[in-house]
Amino acid sequence: MPKPDSEKEERKRVIGHTWLRNPDGGPLPRPPPNGKRTPNGLIWASSVDRIYRIQRFPNINVMTGWSISMVAEFNENYWEVADEIYPEPDPQRVLSYPLLNLPVEICQPDGTIWYSARRSIQGATRGLLPAIPRDVEVATSPFGNSFDAKYKLEELIPASFFPDILTVNDPQGATEGKIAKEGAPDLEPTPRKYKRVWPVVHPDASGESSDGDKISFLNLAGAPLLGRGNHSVVHRGALRLPSGIEANTPDGSAAVAVKMGFPTRGARSLLAHEAGVYNQIYGEANNVGFDSTEVNHEVDEGGRQRHLMEHWTGVNLLTPDITHPVPVGAVVPKFFGYYVPTDEAEAATKCAATRAKLTKEGKSDGGYWKYSSYDEEELNLPPETILSPILLLEDCGKPIKPQKMNIDDRTECLSFLVRLYLEDISHSSFYPRNIMVQPGPLTKAPKDRTMQHPSFRLIDLGRADHWKMHTKREVEEYKRKHGKDLPEERLQIGPDGYIRDDVDYTPEQREWKTIALKWAQAKQREISRAREQLLMEMWG
Ligand SMILES: Nc1ncnc2c1ncn2[C@@H]1O[C@H](COP(=O)(O)OP(=O)(O)OP(=O)(O)O)[C@@H](O)[C@H]1O
Structure with a gap:
């Protein structure tokens, strides 16, 4: 794999702190506390240093990432230090430098x-x-x-x-x-x-x-x-x-x-x-x-997905696909x-x-x-x-050149693909020529923007697919092959469905699970290819 010029440069957006567990605190709850979240539903913190590594079980080093607002809601060892921690603000939509105006x-x-x-x-x-x-x-x-x-x-x-x-x-x-x-x-x-x-x-x-x-x-x-x-x-x-x-x-x-x-x-x-x-x-x-x-x-x-065109304050965690915090910029x-x-x-x-x-x-x-x-x-x-x-x-802006980019920026570009998948959309054309960059931040007047604060976007959705369109095609194919419909209620299975060997599925359930599995595998393949395009390791 060709190495980018900036390979030696270290990541700046990393989870740098660990939240200490009580030795007798029990496993972390599932589902985890909500904490403050952006409209995309993801774990959110106002800055990178407000995301913590935390043990899933006390004294066992299997870690997950939580935001400070999740820690506060969980309330283990939090109130002792709450006064030292400045209250976490809510996520805010960030508007670009104003251009449109009306007479008043x-x-x-x-x-x-x-x-x-x-x-x-x-x-x-x-x-x-x-x-x-x-x-x-x-x-x-x-x-x-x-x-x-x-x-x-x-x-x-x-x-x-x-x-x-x-x-x-x-x-x-x-x-x-x-x-x-x-x-x-x-x-x-x-x-x-x-x-x-x-x-x-x-x-x-x-x-x-x-x-x-x-x-x-x-x-x-x-x-x-x-x-x-x-x-x-x-x-x-x-x-x-x-x-x-x-x-x-x-x-x-x-x-x-x-x-x-x-x-x-x-x-x-x-x-x-x-x-x-x-x-x-x-x-x-x-x-x-x-x-x-x-x-x-x-x-x-x-609509529900409008956040993909918006900028928000702070950072998101996109685990397990990306283990480092990423900014909540517009994706498309x-x-x-x-x-x-x-x-x-x-x-x-x-x-x-x-x-x-x-x-x-x-x-x-x-x-x-x-x-x-x-x-x-x-x-x-x-x-x-x-x-x-x-x-x-x-x-x-203009297409990116991954070999000239630092690892944080390349991770941010990868996060676009993951964020689309979290909305059940595949991109299917993730190449550097389809990732644009321009000077930022866009909150500033164009003359004050610089490449020190690049603003990225993923374009070309001509081959993008949606889980619902994928299932529709598969259902049509099933009908063509078997001469009968696949019962509708099976649509309840989400795109992350997987087949467990220990469960006795009906033939229709199995068919739905296979459809979901195909989608999940295509997602993993697309994310791996995207990592290659961005000259990134396969994990992290
Ligand atoms: N929103 C945009 N902002 C800036 N430049 C853009 C934008 N959309 C497209 N471009 C430029 O135009 C080029 C062609 O656009 P795009 O990739 O969308 O076309 P296409 O015909 O669908 O491409 P492909 O051959 O990959 O299917 C891009 O590589 C980019 O340089």
């Missing part, structure tokens, strides 16, 4: 308007935003030019501001799979019209729903290329959001990663699948509304929606393509990205629509 009117005590300003969507605690001089010329065009990395959108879009319609300026045809060059700031005569598929925004408590006509603008003319894969190309586009919400940039637009599939059925179905996984992780988009005078942060907790990029071309846009592009062919003004074949072909012939056929759907994501 600051009123005098008598209710008259004192002055109008813009305030971060993160609420009054963030204060009024520092004014960035407006670029008057570009501000008059609906399409922005905030392509620079310092204008990246790193906040979740509040549910009530998700675009219903995405108007796309794409004069070089990136959405058709053409190679778009940087520095081409022209406007298309007729922009391409897209509509949002995901997330579905639920109405707020007052019944006010998304009215279906919130228009936003995405500029791809001159958009820097972030990368390309075998199936897709990703540009950094400038997104102007609807309904008065703006980014604190010279023209109000923000930079987002725009992923588009190449023009084959296989590539497009991978993109749709990937969008579905992001949508599932994002969960429900609940329109909870804003207080128009104060601009309070919209508290939409989203923030999801800004999945959009498909409207019939109107598709028809217009088809017309334009035919006209271009007739007048010989069209691009030659050389103007398209080369893409890989699939074994299954059907997947190489042209897709139904010329225009690719668009997946909008947070731009997360």
